[in-house]
Amino acid sequence: MVNSYLSFVFAFAVLATVSLPSFSQDETASEAQDRLPTRLDSIELRDFDLDNLRISGQNPVVTVAFGSRIDELVTAASLTLLVRSSPLIESDTAQLVINLNGETIGARSVRSDDESQLTRYQFDIEPHYFSTYNELSIELIAGRAAMQCGAASPGTWVEMSGASTLELTKQQLRLENELAFFPEPFFDERSFDPVQLNLLTPEQPSSSKAEAMAMVAGYFGAQADWRDLDITYTALNDDAEWPEYHSIVFATHAELDQLGLPVETPDAGAVLMTDNPQHPAYKVMLVTGSDDSEVKQTAQSLVLTRAGLSGDQADLRPQTIDPRQPYAAPNWVSTQRRVSFSELVSHPSELQREGYRPAPINVGLRLPPDLFTWQRYGIPIDLRFRYTPPVQADESRLRVFINGQFTQAYTLNQSGRQSSTERVRIPLVSDINDANRLQLPAFQLSTINNLSLEYSFPRPIGGCDYEPANNTMGVIDGNSTIDLRGYHHYTALPNLHLFAKAGFPFTRYDDLSQSVFLLGDLTSSEQMITLLDTVAHMGASTGYPGVLLQVSTIDDYQPDTKRAEKDFVLISHYALQQFSNRFGQNTLQRQLRGQQLAGHPDTLSGADLTFTSDGPGAAFLAFESPLSDERSVVALLASEDEYLSRLRQVLTSAELSDQIDGFLTMLTPSRIVSYEPRSPYYVGELSWWNRMTYHVAQHPVVVVFFALLAVILIALMVYAGLARIAQKRQAANS
Template sequence: MRLGESWKLRAACLLSFAVATGGTVALAEMANAAPNTAAKPASATVPAVPGATESASSPLIAPSAGPTETTVTLAQLGQVNGLRLRGTEGSVDVNFGVRLDRGVTSAVLRLRYGYSPALLPQMSQLKVYLNEELVATLPYDKDNAGKNLMREIPLDPRLLSGFNRLRLVFLGHYTMECEDPMHSALWTDISPATEIVIGSQPLALDNDLAILPAPFFDRHDNRPLQVPFVFGALPSQAITHAAGVVATWLGALGDYRNARFPVAIGTLPARHAIVFATNDTRVAGLDLVPVDAPTLSMISHPGDPSVKLLVVQGRDAKDLETAALALVSGRAALSGASAKITSMQPLPRRPAYDAPRWIRTDRPVKIGELVNDPAELQVQGYSPWPIRVRLNLPADLLTWQNTGIPLDLRYRYTPPVKPDESSMAIEVNDQFVRAYRLKASGSSTDKSHMVVELLNDGTFADQQALLIPAFQVAARNFLSFQFAMAPHKENMCSQPVGSSARAAIDADSTVDFSTLPHYAQMPNLGFFANSGFPFTKYSDLAETTVVMSKAPDKAELETLFAMLGQMGKSTGVYANRFELADASQTDRMKDRDVLMIGGRDVGNLLAKWGKSLPLLIDQSRRVMSSVPQPVQRERGLGIAQAAELDGPVRLDAQTDGPLAALIGFESPLAPRRSVIALSATGPEVLQRVVDAVEDDVQRGNIHGDLAIMSAGRTEAFRLGDTYYVGDVSLWTRARFHLSQHPVLVALAALLAAFVIAIKCFGWLQRRAARRLEQ
């Protein structure tokens, strides 16, 4: 059956059900089932449940009680600076989603906006579209011009589906006569506080593994991810490891969303949760049948059928790890309410620097490989939004004395009818790199460079080779291309020539980081906060040992899972090869990078290693010390931040306030291995470190080898010894380290010149003696 026929049959069945029951849920599901002809990312599709019957043509059944209202702002949807509409015809799209397990009952757009006092009310308006359907037209009147306004616009729930597009179209005019379509008086600003309020009620999904990762992770939900982990008893190291693997998987799925994993022991939360159980450690109130193999099951919460529980189960902890690995690596092959894993062959160890979310550094990379949809590389209009491409890099790339990152840029655009100021500007992390003028049709000021016409679509192709300054790139980067094209009119009262300006970056454009070697000064907590380095050097965490207390409490477990989720978010893939150890198992920390999550046992081990640590924290005592050394400003730090690197030679204080810290130092068990410790005055205070890593502002303040989180702020210091990790040639290493000591280099040059002069003088003396003898 063709897709169109299948949808029509499904819509007819749902319409019949809606008429018979008078309910709105089936009509809302019709909107959800309707194919959307607009371009959508693949991740926006709602998975169907295999084997559904005609009476339940989707995984949705009758809703249960518990209506809720969800509010999301434009800032939460990524438009942190709001929306600015310019010109006679300006438009912008905002995408938002509705969870698979919620049935929409009401929806309202609370639009907060302001507009130019110069607009003519009889000719200007703001049109609001939802999924290409016009839902409101807002007039512009003189009395409210220049004010901050709020309008509530009802949205028809039947128009909402899993993936939705809200479009705002500004039609503005400032004169009845001839006008400039890009005049500065033509503006409307939409506040980032604009809200979309959705009322919904829960829908009971089928118990089917095929809908995974929903409802625990729903791609349509852009809010921070929260998935409770439930254990029947305090988990052992093996069970904790299995749960940690799942945490890295969910963190990778969440991408830009931060992920938290509240821990429940012996109780069931009243929300979707993942249960880890063995035959000996089952959860009270949950009737689980003993299993004889690793098993994955989707079941309903005993107290609410709309709440789903994913049960990861096994005979013992080993079975549990197998089931967890099957979930994160093979869930696409699972369906039905339960799956028994008869065999499981894990992937081999991953090579270094192969994280899917990091750009390749062994070859040039096409720009098209860095976006999910080629449409992201195209824009339309005279002053379009910039094209932004995310560049995540390994943190240890050495940019010292690098001439730049080669960018072979190919782009297309609608050429101006005559030479003007139309241009394309390139930025990295909002820092200007280069701008190029867009050449007019049939002209080129560069005789060695030719603009090529493409087919018959009116666009021209151009190509530029440039270097991105290496000092402008970090672990997280955005490469931006801003087109600005000027409209042209034959005379003041004519329409612009070529009213449909378009531009695009070719997917075949390349950026090349392969010239940068891996070599970096450590410890650097900024590397850890931004990308999980050095642990994420291997995306499966193959050379990482996590150290915790022998009996960690809920707060320590939640901190562990949150950190593992952050690493999955950075790499984009689950990790299953990290090890767990307690503070007494130091043999498992040799020749490995160590992540320590504070507890009394871990604090005792830190105290044992404490002679070279920048900070030791106890409930009533703080010991802060530094190794006297010249202060070297770290890459990317300004003068104000560099001042924070100074600390006392030693400070011993008695105090009892809450305090948390990130501490980095070289492992005392192996050279060039890193230890990063999350330490706090109490387990509950550890969450401050997680909060700081998740917060964009606080994360920017994390650097050096000590970061202290106190009173909602973060301060960083460089107090201890440094070391270097990576692999560069001996000649490069010698030059790099000598460049840090210019006086020493000058003295060495003088000494070398003196030695050469002595040698030359001796040689000349001997030669003169031989000539005299002759």
């Protein structure tokens, strides 16, 4: 009893300090709530990325999951279902039952109307049922007409339209100025909504401040992971408005007074939390230091040591940061050790399914972009799994797919536990038929892959009074492993597809210690946002912030011998023009000539390398660095800065980025066109023998020539040997 009382007191104290709005003594709680902003979220079922929107007697439940932010309170909610139902459903007994977090919200009788017509069902949901993580389940309890068996029949089905909506009215809550919750409220891992990140500076940024903002953008990119990330940048000039949302400001101590915020100037590098001066329902975090260099150091310390922050101010000391090893990205499958499935999912429940034909278990595999798989049979997986044993031998199976293509299947026996007697291999090339192997289909693995494991259990058959228990379960053991040991890193560049999907080759070092970002103008907000989006995209790929990146304008950049060993990202056509003028353009022109694009009026024009078409246009361009062999340059170009938004749109879209490829991708308002490189260069490490055999194999005519030459030489040697033997025999006979 005492423990329950203490738990209640603690929970109440947390809500009072974190979630409840503050208001003055002359203002009622209702009035304080009224002045806090509210918003309406309308989420369609298709947005939940469900594998199947049909529920039936064999699969009677569909569950959708979604989160709620710590700084928002659901004040009203409703669910509108648009459904088609089977004409075989018995209207007197069929029901749709809605549950939220284990609580029944409501039920509606299902009418067996014409299946071509949509029927609308409305459910109002009490707000107190919502929590930080929510599971909404839609269950069909059905009978079948004409006195036939009911719930177990696949003929009793209801199909929901993807346009069915869940509407949530949310009210913003005023939080205390508390750093302990960072990265909240700027990012809340419980929310599946797109992440909005507002970065600000009091004046136009210096290179150090641009680096600080890019580090923080990379950190939030790593946190957001699969979520959309919307980054804005604002220079707080005299007439600038504060964003109506949470914001992060990068300012020196001298600039704090210009902001008019109620904070005391710290003595050293620090982060402070305060209210937004124009929109007090939202928070502002200040990343500050005595000068721009210390602001950068504070940002580094913030993204690396956020644990332990507390209160409304935290002093952060500069850290000595050693460069990380290549291919150390947390999100990439390691080539140094076996990686267990439990490391590849966020929660163990993701490896478990329930039902007769449950949704697949999906495991994301981010492979190193330059993984060298030539002449390898496949990537081995040690797969272990458990399941509800079938009562009798039947067609219960576990099927394995990679990127939607069937790989292998296992028949489930009555033991309830199995492991593959031979390793499952993600196929890389076609394999000949072998007595001990399944002949596998040929396909090419990409950087981002989906391993799908699908259980299926036949439904028990009984009389009309027999009700199946619906208690079948399948689990993939978290100790299952994928093993990339022994694989080398080697690939051909330029390859913009690797850049679009994984930020390669820059993300080879996940701290971006080998990367330089060169802008044409730091005062251009479009160029700054493009920088921040690009670094955030790289952080999402690696899972690690680029704390050692370098940002500069092309005019200020002065490479020395050490810095020449870098990869470059150029933002704006001016940056490309000046880079080419200063360091040469032979490697670029070699690629352009290969596609007969040099001087073409619709692409890049002659020596100035600028767009000359009248309409808006943009391009991704990649070529070998003129400063160092096996180093890369990727340029993000637009006919005008405002059209850089088109580049960002394509780069951050999972679908559109599939079209980025080759060494040049041209973007217009209606088309995306890519050009393959004619003069590739290679990066990575291979033994001399593997390197020689790989490159020789790329030229089959050369292989045939040397094979014929070898056959002729062998034939001549055999002929000469036989001739000597014949001469000896003749000499002996004579």
